[in-house]
Amino acid sequence: MPRVNIVVPAYNAEAFIAETVRSALHQTMPDLQVTVINDGSRDATAANAELDDARVRVISQENRGMSRSRNRGMAEVDSEFVALLDADDLWHPEKLRLQLEALQARPDHDFCYTAFTVWQGEPRPDYFQEVRNGHVDEALSGWIYPRLILDNHALPSSVLWRRSAWDSMGGFLTDNQQTDDWEYLVRASTRHRFVRLAESFVLYRQHPVSLSRRIPATNTTELMRADLLRRFGMSSPPGHDVDPVALQRFQHRGWCNFADSHTAKGDLALGLKTFAGLLRSGPYRTHTLTKFAKSLFRRWVPND
Known part of the structure; x- marks a missing residue:
């Protein structure tokens, strides 16, 4: 063996x-x-x-x-x-x-x-x-x-x-x-x-990625993160704690990138809906608004 x-x-x-x-x-x-x-x-x-x-x-x-x-x-x-x-x-x-x-x-x-x-x-x-x-x-x-x-x-x-x-x-x-x-x-x-x-x-x-590749309609990474947190919590095993501020930052970045992809190059309605949800729930509203503006600019003024 x-x-x-x-x-x-x-x-x-x-x-x-x-x-x-x-x-x-x-x-x-x-x-x-x-x-x-x-x-x-x-x-x-x-x-x-x-x-x-x-x-x-x-x-x-x-x-x-x-x-x-x-x-x-x-x-x-x-x-x-x-x-x-x-x-x-x-x-x-x-x-x-x-x-x-x-x-x-x-x-x-x-x-x-x-x-x-x-x-x-x-x-x-x-x-x-x-x-x-x-x-x-x-x-x-x-x-x-x-x-x-x-x-x-x-x-x-x-x-x-x-x-x-x-x-x-x-x-x-x-x-x-x-x-x-x-x-x-x-x-x-x-x-x-x-x-x-x-x-x-x-x-x-890493392989070249086609710019025309369809952007996923579901944010599988953030949905999986939410499921993992539901299953295992903020301390697993007990005494080994997740940093809540860092977690919030990673979650926001994940959803903001998803919204950006769709607003700039994918399903505009889905992108706008996701950005709206981020602005309603906060935090990081200034960053979200900046990202939103850049996403719209990329859609209106494509560079490829």
């Missing part, structure tokens, strides 16, 4: 999957397996993932989405530790070794995550050659629910955790791929301690 199993959900990822799997296989700790869940791809994802390496297993299924693919992958593996890696992200070769050392040094912590680097896909050979020392960011370690409910700074591709924690918690929700991973990690943070490595160990690939 490998000590770490890496689950890689992949859908139409033929252009990236081989490089991604290779970055997992090039880890400096060798006791691992890579399980690729080919989620109904219509291209050469499955063939490109195999790399003629016995440590790689490809499981194909009908298209079911990211969260169900992650759950399927976890159900298929049996190892002491598990990790996720998105099909277009890359790992630094020291990632798993230093994460394992961090969890071994803190047996009362079950999750380890790292900083990451936003990446546009350009060649970065220097990144993989840079030395890492596994320095721990204490400010974002321990019981992190009060921080994670504000901002999802735990990238799924950066997380390694004990299989026992997965078994005790159950899997990802499968309702909305925009918030399923955040929900899982917030839920985990109410029951398990996290340790964060301060250095970047993940190149997080």
Whole structure:
């Protein structure tokens, strides 16, 4: 049984999957397996993932989405530790070794995550050659629910955790791929301690986004935040309190950005309604009015 199993959900990822799997296989700790869940791809994802390496297993299924693919992958593996890696992200070769050392040094912590680097896909050979020392960011370690409910700074591709924690918690929700991973990690943070490595160990690939892409009609992030607060409250576990001022600021920013997107480029009526609600309820009315004016200007005087 490998000590770490890496689950890689992949859908139409033929252009990236081989490089991604290779970055997992090039880890400096060798006791691992890579399980690729080919989620109904219509291209050469499955063939490109195999790399003629016995440590790689490809499981194909009908298209079911990211969260169900992650759950399927976890159900298929049996190892002491598990990790996720998105099909277009890359790992630094020291990632798993230093994460394992961090969890071994803190047996009362079950999750380890790292900083990451936003990446546009350009060649970065220097990144993989840079030395890492596994320095721990204490400010974002321990019981992190009060921080994670504000901002999802735990990238799924950066997380390694004990299989026992997965078994005790159950899997990802499968309702909305925009918030399923955040929900899982917030839920985990109410029951398990996290340790964060301060250095970047993940190149997080960003893809060009079409300006004509339809803006979501629902603010899924803020609705999920409200649901998480309803379920877990302002202190989880007891004694680890959410900063109410910071929470109010994040909630306002989330709704203000949603209103701005629709007012400037989407459903104008929805944008105006959301801005009106923010102005009625407060706080930060001056900021809201400024944002509102800029949104209208962007709609009337588009720059593209």
